[in-house]
Each structure stands twice: as C-alpha cells, then as structure tokens.
Amino acid sequence: MKLYDHSVTVSSKRLNLFLKEIGVTDIERVEVNVREGGNLDQSYQDKSVNGKVPLLELDDGSYLSETVAISRYFDEITPNDLNLFGASTLERAKVEMWNRIVEIDGIQNAFQAFRNLSGIYSDRENCVEAWGEEAKLELSCSCLNSTSNWVSLST
Numbered sequence: 001m002k003l004y005d006h007s008v009t010v011s012s013k014r015l016n017l018f019l020k021e022i023g024v025t026d027i028e029r030v031e032v033n034v035r036e037g038g039n040l041d042q043s044y045q046d047k048s049v050n051g052k053v054p055l056l057e058l059d060d061g062s063y064l065s066e067t068v069a070i071s072r073y074f075d076e077i078t079p080n081d082l083n084l085f086g087a088s089t090l091e092r093a094k095v096e097m098w099n100r101i102v103e104i105d106g107i108q109n110a111f112q113a114f115r116n117l118s119g120i121y122s123d124r125e126n127c128v129e130a131w132g133e134e135a136k137l138e139l140s141c142s143c144l145n146s147t148s149n150w151v152s153l154s155t
C-alpha cells in the first residue's frame with residue numbers, strides 16, 4: 001500500500017491523526033505538494049477520482065480517495081479495540097451524524113473561506129471574495145460553535 005498525501009493540509013492531517021490513533025505507522029508515503037500543483041498532472045488525476053489528497057493505493061493496484069473512506073478501511077484492517085467509528089448501532093449513527101455535520105457545516109465552509117480569501121489555488125480556480133466571506137460567516141453561525149454541541153461531540 002502507498003499513501004499519497006501532503007502533510008501540511010487539513011485532510012492529510014485529519015487522516016494522519018486517525019492513523020496515529022489506531023497505531024498505523026509503517027505505511028509507505030508519497031508527498032504530493034498540492035499547493036505547488038503536484039496533484040494536477042495527468043498521472044495523479046488518473047489515479048484519483050477527485051484529484052485531491054489523501055489518496056491510498058492498494059496492493060491490487062486500485063485506489064481509494066476521501067479521508068473518511070480511507071480511515072474506515074484502515075480501521076477494519078488494523079486490529080484495535082478503540083471503536084473510533086462507534087461500537088453499537090447508536091454510536092455508529094452518532095459518529096456518522098457528527099462526521100457529516102463537521103464536514104458539511106465545518107470543513108467545507110472553512111475550505112471555501114480559506115481558498116477564496118487567500119487565493120491559494122488561484123492557479124486552478126476562480127477565487128470569489130464574497131464567497132469566502134459568506135463561508136466564513138456560515139462557519140461562525142454553524143451549530144459547531146455551540147459549546148453544548150462540543151460537549152456532546154466529546155462524549
């Protein structure tokens with residue numbers, strides 16, 4: 001197996017935190033500098049359905065994209081009793097609920113605010129300042145900013 005990632009990015013950090021937690025340390029890695037366009041060339045695009053990092057290359061030559069999908073894969077092939085995706089029907093449903101809220105209301109808005117306001121990917125997309133401002137506002141108004149929700153997230 002080979003993991004393509006760019007360690008400074010949020011999605012790679014998110015996956016690497018998960019891997020560290022379940023004790024996966026000995027995986028071959030390829031650093032793809034997405035900020036310099038390392039993910040834009042055809043050979044990378046051919047491997048990845050969304051053209052982003054992280055990306056896992058499996059031993060049979062197939063590929064898996066998306067942080068949560070890759071985390072789930074490692075969780076199932078790595079013996080551990082942490083049950084980070086939940087141990088019961090209700091726990092698994094709650095993990096799924098929070099994952100979707102964090103991704104849709106949190107990470108997506110944070111990404112759009114960062115990308116559109118900083119212009120970091122202006123080599124590959126139109127950066128729209130108003131979109132960045134709106135995403136920043138959405139993030140600050142989202143249910144993720146409620147202290148009581150943080151308490152239930154951690155329990």
Ligand SMILES: N[C@@H](CCC(=O)N[C@@H](CS)C(=O)NCC(=O)O)C(=O)O
Binds near residue numbers: 011066124
């Ligand atoms: N939903 C995807 C998001 C992946 C993603 O957006 N990765 C960013 C880095 S955080 C990336 O590769 N950006 C390069 C680009 O958009 O060209 C996941 O969780 O894996």
